[in-house]
Amino acid sequence: MAGLRSAEQMRGAGWKDEIVLVGDEVHPPYNRPPLSKETLASQHSPDEALNSVLLRQRASAAPLTFRLGERAAACSLTDKTITLDSGESLHYDGLVIATGIRPRRLDVPGPTPGRYVVRTLDDSLALRQRLTPGVKVVVIGCGFVGCEVAATAISLGCDVQLIEGSNGPMHRALGGTVSAAMRDWFVSRGLQIRTRKVVTEFLTDQTDPHHQRVAGVRLNDGAELEAEVIVEAVGSLPNTEWLQGNGLDLTDGVLVDKHLRVLGAQNAVAVGDIARYPDQWTDGLPRRVEHWQGAIDTAKTAARSLVADLTGNQPPAPYSSVPSFWSDVFGTRVQGLGVPHHATDVRVIEGSLEALDEGVTVAYTRDNTIVGLVTIALPPARLIQLRSHLGQPLSELLAPTQLTTN
Amino acid sequence: MKVWVDRNICDNHGQCAIAAPDNFSLDADGVLQYKEDFPDADLEYIEDAMDVCPVQAIFLKGEQ
Structure with missing residues (x-):
């Protein structure tokens, strides 16, 4: 693109x-x-x-x-x-x-068949064929791709376990506080999450010695998770x-x-x-x-x-676009602007992290200046309305008149 | 040329309303509203709006 x-x-x-x-x-x-x-x-x-x-x-x-x-x-x-x-x-x-x-692949022992990534259309179509009801799926990694694949697999009736790795769901995009809330919300939607675990081995399907297929993963704590389908979403x-x-x-x-x-x-x-x-x-x-x-x-x-x-001309203005991103998980829109990961403080300015479904707005600040904004389960109009506050002091956003919804 | 949004595809992301606020907006219910007609000078912004639409739902009718 x-x-x-x-x-x-x-x-x-x-x-x-x-x-x-x-x-x-x-x-x-x-x-x-x-x-x-x-x-x-x-x-x-x-x-x-x-x-x-x-x-x-x-x-x-x-x-x-x-x-x-x-x-x-x-x-x-x-x-x-x-x-x-x-x-x-x-x-x-x-x-x-x-x-x-391209997707990073895990460098751990074990067979390759049964391991998937999602980057290209062909990747997605190959994985889709395997996501049938009742299939055991392990998703490794919980950035946007991992979370979205896990949520989609659940909606398709799969039995899904998510291996988190060193950080929580969407941690890099949303920061620790919101990530923790997302984790609870995912669990409430039926996702099984293994926090702070690393895959050390892909297990081999012993029932089919002629085709070395994966049968699951072993984690660093020794636990073995059975899975017919493994999705690597590790960056x-x-x-x-x-x-x-x-x-x-x-x-x-x-x-x-x-x-x-x-x-x-x-x-x-x-x-x-x-x-x-x-x-x-x-x-x-x-x-x-x-x-x-x-x-x-x-x-x-x-x-x-x-x-x-x-053409021998002076370059035009430097790159200055506001980073903008979104995700859809379980039919819920997560939308963000700016650089939440660069913030030193987080303030929920609307709704509650305990009730993401009811709509939440979070302001991310650094030196009391808003450097990021995230809305969850709110119409995009909310973020557009708040957009002008990026780069401005948090105090202006907290002024009572700014928070009335129209 | 006229702007046309395929409502079957539009997911109300609202990125168009940032790229071309004179032509696209989201109403109080978060639903996209837009004008079919635009001044020639705004073509650049309309094309930007088409590009940033995450579901590629915006089209120009009568485009060469």
Whole structure:
């Protein structure tokens, strides 16, 4: 998506020459958020599923040349060439790095069949086939993907256990206080949660010696959980291998400047999950942000920066978008703005964490300034109404007149 | 060109109301309201709204 949106934004910024999009998936650019929710729960055929998630493309961006099912294997940023898997070389004037992330896999002993991840449409369709009523599922990891898959599997009648790892549900996005409330709420919805546990081994199905299939997991406390299906949702790795050998900082993604231009390269920008940019919301500390909307927002800034570089103009305004994210679990919307993880204090300003279903608004503050806002089970209008308080003192939001609902 | 929202897909996320507040808003019940017509100068904001729609429910009718 970040690649497609960058191409469209380059057209919007006036780029008239050829634009080629190289992608290793055979499908045209599609929308990933439904893959851990609606797609998993749907009865669609594979074609219908693809159609339901295809991204709308701007007609005004034509022509774009798609090289689908082809992977960038290497590149030379000095020669300005990309080498594809096939060995073919592509020369470029400007480069948009949008190779995103892939799921991290657990490096512990045991068989592979029966282990799933959810990143691509094909991942989601493969897992969907296994999520039938009564099936025992273990989900490892409790970020958005893990929580959404676990909730969807429960709604499909599966028997689901969630292995938390070092932090609670959605901890990185929502912080400890709200995460603890989410955990209680998940448990009330039928999810079994193993807190602070690590998987040390995938157990082998002994009843079928010819097919080494998983039969469950062993945890670090020795407990064995039976499972026919295991979902690994333990974070991601940026797809930077093809950029190696160019002297770039690839410590965690691709390091870029505030205009999203790759540091140490000419006429190259990075967008979406893979871009590690100085984030003004976290005191300029470079970081990667894996929010869906970040792909669109970074594409807009990066495309303009790249077109400016290519045409010898000054780059436009630095990247400054407000991080925005959401999740749907058990039919309940969790929606957030800003950087809750950067806060030092949390204030519930509406509702109660004991009763998430009735609607809750949480303000996250740092030095009494609001750096994040999260609503749970409230209409999005609430967050939009409060949006202007980001970056403002908490005291202004707490003034009685601000809290009347209209 | 006219804006058209597929109500069967729209999930009332409200991101469009942030991107193009002159054309999209959420009413008191949290339901999307929008105008079909817009001034040419607003096309950029409408296209932004289309992009940020998490369920891709916004379309331009009469688009080339």
